[in-house]
Amino acid sequence: MKQPFPLILAATALAALLGLPALAAIDLGLGRHGAGPLAGGVAAGDADLIRVGSDHDDDEDDDDHDRRGHRRGHNDHDDDDDDDDDDCAGAAGRRGNPAPAGSVAPPANGLFGNGAPPRAVTN
Amino acid sequence: MKPLLAALALTTALTLPGLALARPVTLTTTLNAYGGDGAYLAYYVTDATGAYVGSLWMAGGKSKYYEHLSDWYAATGGDPAQINGITGASVGAGRDLEITLDLADALFDAGYTLHVDAAVEDMRDSPNEIAVPLTSAGLGRAVPGRRYIASLTYR
Numbered sequence: 001m002k003q004p005f006p007l008i009l010a011a012t013a014l015a016a017l018l019g020l021p022a023l024a025a026i027d028l029g030l031g032r033h034g035a036g037p038l039a040g041g042v043a044a045g046d047a048d049l050i051r052v053g054s055d056h057d058d059d060e061d062d063d064d065h066d067r068r069g070h071r072r073g074h075n076d077h078d079d080d081d082d083d084d085d086d087d088c089a090g091a092a093g094r095r096g097n098p099a100p101a102g103s104v105a106p107p108a109n110g111l112f113g114n115g116a117p118p119r120a121v122t123n
Numbered sequence: 124m125k126p127l128l129a130a131l132a133l134t135t136a137l138t139l140p141g142l143a144l145a146r147p148v149t150l151t152t153t154l155n156a157y158g159g160d161g162a163y164l165a166y167y168v169t170d171a172t173g174a175y176v177g178s179l180w181m182a183g184g185k186s187k188y189y190e191h192l193s194d195w196y197a198a199t200g201g202d203p204a205q206i207n208g209i210t211g212a213s214v215g216a217g218r219d220l221e222i223t224l225d226l227a228d229a230l231f232d233a234g235y236t237l238h239v240d241a242a243v244e245d246m247r248d249s250p251n252e253i254a255v256p257l258t259s260a261g262l263g264r265a266v267p268g269r270r271y272i273a274s275l276t277y278r
Binding site: 097098102104105106107109113114118119120121123 | 181
């Protein structure tokens with residue numbers, strides 16, 4: 001106890017090391033759409049760790065959806081099985097498809113903690 | 124000694140919230156054998172007033188079909204940014220989809236509701252197929268869907 005400062009410094013460093021990530025997860029609600037109780041906590045650098053258990057589409061023929069789209073006002077398009085998302089795309093389509101899980105961090109909507117990244121498995 | 128104790132108290136105070144703020148939650152969705160193609164499913168949360176808070180998962184990757192998830196679409200305008208990084212494949216009839224998410228503890232027992240919209244090619248859209256309050260008591264309880272989903276369980 002003659003020299004408490006090294007201990008204090010060590011404890012403070014430990015606090016910073018362990019506490020700052022916890023503070024970073026607290027949502028301050030500064031300009032986030034739909035901010036909830038927590039900020040989305042997965043940093044962009046962690047995105048590489050996100051894995052999706054089933055990376056194939058169980059639909060096995062996503063192009064089937066194209067036919068529905070054609071029935072709804074796009075009958076001038078052909079019914080080929082191309083995979084071009086620009087065909088018959090509405091407003092959402094023009095904005096592009098969302099980034100799949102594993103490619104980017106989840107949205108900062110306040111629902112997610114900063115623990116394990118989202119995973120999905122289809123059985 | 125007092126500064127040391129204060130530092131240790133500060134360490135504990137800063138560390139414990141990080142351990143308690145979120146928990147891993149698994150959403151298990153079992154689809155009926157409805158005899159159609161893969162279902163698009165939108166999982167999202169509303170607050171106690173019914174206002175959209177955010178999305179948890181999107182099963183189905185093509186945004187041009189999101190308009191058929193009509194409640195979700197009405198809340199988000201189909202904005203892909205709402206589901207970047209939480210989008211996976213559509214789910215076939217009769218299949219199970221198991222999603223594991225690290226969710227904020229504050230979502231439970233606070234008036235939040237988990238909704239699932241469903242849509243299948245050439246079949247009727249099913250907005251709000253499931254709406255289940257997020258509560259501690261509801262953990263592990265299967266909730267039936269209206270059309271395409273046989274049950275949803277979060278635990």
